[in-house]
Amino acid sequence: MAVADVSTRTVAEIVSLAGRRAVVTGGAQGLGKAIARRLAEAGASVLIGDVDRDIAQATADDFTHSYGTTVLATYMDVTDSASIVAAADLAVDRLGGLDIWVNNAGVYPSVPILETTDEIWDEVMAVNLRGLFVGSREAARRMIVAGGGGVIVNVASLAGFSGVSPGLAAYATSKHGVRGTTRQMALELAPHDIRVLGVAPSHARTERTAAAIAADPELLAQIPSLSSSRLGRVGVPDDIGRVVLFCASDMAMFMTGSTLLVDAGEMA
């Protein structure tokens, strides 16, 4: 098999996701919501899987209304493999297949290393790393059975490239793992025309990060990207949503295995 050469197609054609079927984990709010929005706007039908089913449903209803494409919501806990399997089966059943799987669900409790318990460590790994692996595995199994290839996009972090502020040891470790599994999955899934890419934000202001800053204003001094960037403003969720759209679309047809920094030049 080989991925298509899209040189003769128009930009509009290769950005379009019309006819594609996507799952976004943790898509009820934050970055996942912005990602689901751009995928739906580009024409994909989308299943939002989230532990917060009510917010996921409200988000899905909003996007169905705004973009006229099918956007569904389901309860999904990425720490529970059976829940991931059920969501993947639901996508195949209700959307008619699976072309795009975005592993976005993630947690980032801030706890100094010396106070990080085994339970905190395991929880971060279960959501950010094992949940991402299981989601990818289940998506790839279904894409391979259908024979049409596909795209897996993993939401990583700048914390997957370097150490970050104190308190994020488990998080930074998990995000380094996300980059590693992105590379390895890309190698193993390329023969099936499944591309695997990572997208690594520095910071994008969400309800949750705004609340964290309000609770602990010292974070602004510890993490410069919370208050500004080299490009003159703080990141917003759509900054990530657009890059995930690029990765998921045929614009990125010859890319797999890399993790794209979306950091306003912070690592420059």
Ligand SMILES: NC(=O)c1ccc[n+]([C@@H]2O[C@H](COP(=O)([O-])OP(=O)(O)OC[C@H]3O[C@@H](n4cnc5c(N)ncnc54)[C@H](O)[C@@H]3O)[C@@H](O)[C@H]2O)c1
């Ligand atoms: N916001 C940022 O600045 C930033 C920066 C770098 C990386 N990231 C990454 O982006 C992703 C999204 O982060 P966010 O800031 O939007 O977070 P958020 O907390 O605003 O949203 C996360 C969503 O995931 C859901 N979720 C949490 N645990 C889940 C689970 N076990 N199963 C399914 N859904 C679950 C939540 O209900 C929520 O809807 C994460 O992987 C995070 O590490 C975010």
